[in-house]
Amino acid sequence: MHSAKTMEKRGFAATSVPVDGYGLVELDELAKSIREDTIVVSIMHANGEVGTIQNIKEIAKLLKGRGIVGHPDNRLPGNASFCIEFIEGEGMLMLLSSRGIAASSGSACTSKALKASHVLTAMRIPPEIAQSSLLFTLGRDNTEEDIEYVLETLPPIVDRLRQMSPLYAKFLKKQSGGR
Amino acid sequence: MPVYSDKVMGHFMNPRNVGEIEDADGIGEEGNPVCGDMMTFYIKVNDSRLSDIKFKTFGCGAAIAVSSIVSEMARGKTLEEARKITPALVAEELQGLPKNKHHCSNLGAQALNKAIDDYLSKQGKPVKTRRREKRNG
Known part of the structure; x- marks a missing residue:
């Protein structure tokens, strides 16, 4: 570019x-x-x-x-990118880091300029969803056990942040037919 | 990731007063998910004091820590005292915030003020106009 x-x-x-x-x-x-x-x-x-x-x-x-x-x-390293709705990337990174997992995010809060990733923006991902971007990359030293560990560790982190999220609460209310 | 103070980390890892109050006397929402932070405060008022306060927050580590400390600072205070919780006091109480996270402390103070405004307007009392805090972010 x-x-x-x-x-x-x-x-x-x-x-x-x-x-x-x-x-x-x-x-x-x-x-x-x-x-x-x-x-x-x-x-x-x-x-x-x-x-x-x-x-x-x-x-x-x-x-x-x-x-x-x-x-x-460019050539592709082993990477997996997600957007996990209703929560924000930096919070996920901090909790992952506290469990020994290093990942990255394209959320606005994790960037110095407080701007969401231009890649996600170009993909027309809505900005509130781009805030929840999470990126894992595999290095040569990673093992299958590492991936298992991430798969065990991530869901409770997502739950924990969603329990705090007013957006998730609104989503649940909508799902149950409420306001 | 920014470098946060121990106090910010403590409140982020173990936030106080997370939740909603079903029969809240006042609700204040501030921020916007598009910008990356949104806070909702719920208050109960007894004898002009904040007898209970809970929050839900979508946002970064600083936003969650700010919500938690604001809820602690405001709990048990009179409405007048709670009005005096400024972004600067919030940041100070958290042993400082990184420069680009100061807007989070603004949001916290504003969301609390909005909840108080909401309570007052529901009571049919005049809502005080207050000086708007300048936003950094």
């Missing part, structure tokens, strides 16, 4: 192509965005935050024979 902005400053034109709710590049939009004078299409092959893997094969088909260089960027 920063590279494209730099190129724009140097007189090139750049177009951002939207993604769908899963973070996949919208191929129709991409096809429409390609111009006679397009020289490069840069795609983040795998997104490091939400784990979306782009359909590079289809994208390459669009570019074939048009003198355009494809530029797939």
